[in-house]
Amino acid sequence: MAQVFHPSMNTFARVTIFGAVFFAVGLLGVVYAVFRSPYMTGQYVAVDQPIQFSHEHHVNALGLDCRYCHTSVETSSFAGIPPTETCMTCHSQIWRDSAMLAPVRESLAKNEPIRWNRVHDVPDYAYFNHSIHVAKGVGCASCHGRVDQMPLIWKDQPLTMEWCLGCHREPEKHLRPREEIFNMKWAAASEREQLELGRKLVEKNHVPVHRLSDCSTCHR
């Protein structure tokens, strides 16, 4: 009986068998890349808000400090979203008739809160606390990005557990002096300088690096 398969089919078989393995691994790699991509983490997507509030304008152009609105960032787990009254401290005087600010005025008049859309949302089983991060020398921009350059807020960092752990394992790469926490523009001159400064800050601020990756640090 004649050969059904040509001898070259041997090569074909080898290629497909090994190729399948590479294909599977490659597919996993693609899946991984997709899942870690901004497409899945929702980074860099400006979130639509009921009021087109521009951080760029308020921080960069006007020079407002973060804490003017996010009052509890140094004392509480939650940084705080300003009450309507805070907006009205200025906007009862300036831009009083702006159509853009109509929802703010309406909120005050009707005593109904403005319904902002949440941008940074960690899962409910992860317990993030702003105050301790500020106390230990993590700057706002480290996690929130250059808010002073965002007309509308987007998520600058992936906020995945991997990302959290990156800093919890090597905080020296990210810490900054206390007085620069709220400074959007601050950056160490070089990577080496950052590392040097970071190591000093770890010691000075009593950052217990070894236990920052304990499960109980974030999960309860």
Add this chain to the structure above:
Amino acid sequence: MRKTSGPDFSALRAGLDGQTGPRFWRSLEELAETDEFTHYLHREFPEAASEWADPTGRRNFLRLMGASLALAGVGVTAPGCDVYNDPPEKILPYVRQPENIVLGKALHYATAVSLGGVGTGVVAETHEGRPTMLEGNPKHPDSLGAIDALTQASLLGLYDPDRSQVVAKARAISTYDSFLGATLGVMDAQRAKKGAGLRLLTPSITSPTLARQIRALLAEFPDAKWHQYEPAAPHAARAGLKLAFGRDVSVRHRVRNANVILALDADFLANGVGRLADARGYGIRRDPGPDKNGMNRLYAVEPTLTVTGSSADHRLPLKAADVLPFALTLARKLGVSGLPEPPASTAVAAQARFIEALAKDLQAHKGKSLVLVGANQPPYVHALGAAINHALGNDGPDGTVEYAEPIEAEPVDHFASLADLCKAMAAGKVDVLFVLGGNPAYTAPADVAFAESVKKVPFKVHLGLYEDETAALCDWHVAEAHELEAWGDVRGRDGTVTIQQPLIAPLYGGVSAIELISGVLGHPGREGYETVRETWRDKTPKGQDFETFWRTSIHDGVVAGTAAAVVKVEPKADLGPVPAVETGEGFELVFRPDPTVWDGRYTNNGWLQELPKPVTKLTWDNAAFMSLATAERLGAVDGDVFEVAYKGRKVEAPVMVLPGHAEGSITVHFGYGRSRTGRVGSGTGFNAFALWTSDAPGFGPGASVRKTGATVRLASTQEHRNVDWNLPGNTAKERGIVRVATQAEYREHPDFAHHGEHGHEPKKGDTLYNADFPPPTPGSEPDYQWGMVINLSACTGCEACVLACQAENNIPVVGKAQVLNSREMHWLEIDRYYEGDPANPSVHHQPRLCMHCEKAPCEVVCPVAATAHDHEGLNVMIYNRCVGTRYCSNNCPYKVRHFNFLQFADLRTPSLALVNNPDVTVRTRGVMEKCTYCTQRISQARYAAEIKGGRIADGDLVTACQSACPTRAIVFGDIADESTAVAKLKADERNYGMLAELNTRPRTSYLAKLRNPNPEIETQTEPTHHGV
């Protein structure tokens, strides 16, 4: 099928006879070694634990799976599906920021929660305006920082979705305004009659504001009458003290000063007024002190085994009726003059030696002894108690007992008051009746026909938290505001007033009694706030302005200087004739409020329903408790339903054998068998009020019982998750799980707790794991090393810690069916071991929670590393990683892990979501959970300390269980720091670890229990420590 009957009595006797020396046992089934128990013991998880919920058998699995897959398919294709982000959320800031509220930070407010009109000071933790946890107020004399289970659980009552939410007229929804309109019309008619047809029925009232309002109402309607009825209150104590002193007084105990305490049917450690303060005094004195001779000695004489009896050094089970002859015999022996011959009692005569020794002991501690009488005993015994205390000089300065002005606004005989009202109602003399709180239609004694006579009242109003039995009989029902929702004031045992402040606006739009009376008095809109302030405005101390006084009082949770004035009284020489002791054929029936649901007010409270009742460990039911011998005579085993007939009335009740119960006596508890209650309480237990009569409120003779043949499964948790194996060499005693000695033995063998364990627990140098703690990381500060010590000498088994843990850690309620499957979720459980003769066993309580083993067996078997160790010694559980293999639980020698077999946490009921602690994850189905040492509190304390730049100081951080404990038996802290309280206890020679020979290195350890028996009574001196 295995046999499902109870113990075989002959096997039981053999089980006991075969023993030399004391042996621990947990239940009669264990003692008799029934097949059932052995089978149970050898299973890691209870039967059917791997199946789905009862209605959903294996057969439904595929069908459901199909449905889930279909749903999952929808989910995958739905837009916005995102593995990283929760569903989009909104953030709603305030329009105007309220003062003091910082989002994410808890606020604490002092207030009080009352039971039977007497308030316990609490500090409520609120998150964004919703109270999530009640803890004791250290400034309140009745709390001293501790809290009991009932008071804590009242928080769940606040959010109860079954609470009444409307004003109802003839059970149809109406409005408060139309109610007031109708009322004012009726009241106008009454004004013309000077209120001759107007009656008020309230529970016990100590509130100065309510009292002031009611007096104002009575002044406006001079012929109106105020009746009071509180079913479970110390009525006999009031009457007895009046008998002894000729006037109304209140009593306070200073248990701390007492060297010798005699509790005559008095469960003072867990029940009744002043329980927390008394338990604290008792707990402090369970410490042997440096000279190893400082312990108090507690004698208990009682029919039912209670928390107090189980903690006693000597306990004598006597029928309730025999307590009077016992007290009388003792009083005569102690030289109280003018007392008649005690009525003959063979049971008391048999205890001559006991009484002799007891009398001698009391005599030896004149001025430092204390006789307490329980609410169940007739007034005469209370008078006798006062006379004995006086004869012993205990009521002197620095003594143990003190009398003061009564704290009730109007001390009256409640039974007479209710009977008067019913008589008037039956005679048609009552036109208008206001029932302000309470549920008399359910709680009234069976011989007082409240339900029938109230029907003759043309206009009747009920103010209550629930649309209950009384609401059903009334024309109007007004939803009451919960105590945590309304302004009010209430007195503690010593008369100290707490101004109650609302922690949340009324969830269901209720009004308080104060507001309702204001409305009736013609000020419909007046808020409780105004009325309470008005009361206190003219009581401002001289030299203080009102606002300062008001704010200070509210802030502290106590109004300074409001304690009732101490009165100097002496008991009368002649207490009158001894009341005839009723005797009759049949059993004595003892009536008590339920240890968890009380008089029925907490029947719809899931936390309390599922809380194992102290000592009996029964949940979700009440039962007819009886001794083993009585059960044997009746051929009864646990769960057999008997018809109990008493004074011509009958109920059907399941039997539960309670070792140590008095012979010939049966105890029933109130609070169950409700006909109108919410979803939680419906269909639970039987109604003991149906047998109860006002002429014998504590107990009565002549009950007969008849087996019906029916059985009920009682959900008792006593055999769930056993640590010990009932095999030779492996019992709780032999494994040294509970280690006990007397104070005298301790003096001789200070290291008794470690006798016989040589060769078991590896010394630190003997293993690979030598270091005390993980080595400190170079360049960083030493880590805290968290640990806990539980002092078994002080633990009374009151279960306050169990409920505190439940409230703090969002522990779900699973329901009776699941408790029967051993699936209750309490992270902290109290094991109860009996020792010795089932007729009168010694009892040992042992709280058991995660031991946070340094070498934790659970961690090495988890395939997904969902349980791991942190640097501070916590064995942590990561819920989001857990896949539910349950290997960890299988490998845990302490059986402290709890698995969410079903979706136990209620995620659907909106009001119940509010009670959750936002600092703790709410667990879902398929996840293992266990004690975390309150890791959320550790985190909060750490943030607070580190932001200030310091370290957590000893005492700044307490766990929920520790905070609640009335006797301060639980101590937690950093064991690496030698200066902490917990480190000092760890260094104590009595400190031992449970099953430490497994080299698990438990972080939770125990101080071996010390007892202080009277050598003249207890001759047996063999210590029950390990390995003897």
